Amino acid sequence: MKISTENINFDHYQQESKKTAIYPKDIGLYYVVMGLCGEAGEIANKTKKLARDHGGVLTEDMRNSIIHEAQDCLWYLAQLCTELNYPLALAAEENLKKLADRQARGVLGGSGDAR
Template sequence: MTINEYQTEALRTAAGMNHPNNDEILLNGVMGLCGESGECVDMVKKYRFQGHELDKAHLAKELGDVAWYIAVAAHAIGYDLETVLQMNVDKLRNRYPNGFEKERSLHRQEGDV
């Protein structure tokens, strides 16, 4: 499956896709992203600090939910996932041309977001 095929599949199950206002879809996307990311953090927190076993299969499913909400939010602002991910790769290659460097992280170029 390609990245954009995934996005198409994700959008198939997104509530409110026929809503005339993309703001509703965007709001659902970013709010859901926060919720699902929080579930991932909670699982790792319990593993790291509370002695729980890390259920990697469960965590992988939650990461899938994070991806679902990213796909929905990207669609709401008119982007396909391949473009969003390529933009991120381009940004990081520009910021860290030789791989991560602490100095470049501390002192970013103006406009580097």
């Protein structure tokens, strides 16, 4: 697997990361959703400890630690898209379209999925 930021795109990432997806396929959807929540929780916990133990000062070590958890989230997100038979690249594209539409209508802020 040749890795550089120049040849990484969402399709490539989804295909390559799938090769490392070792979990029971009969519970795949549940496995990846719980895993994604777990990794997001790790980000939350580390950020909590950043505030509690480090006065909110983001050191290079803490930054790297949180980045590693973000990378783990990306892996689980890619597997979630795979479980849903949905291209990660399309998720990115559709999300950008949604955000651009909201920006154009002046509703980036606020709440509600359908705004």
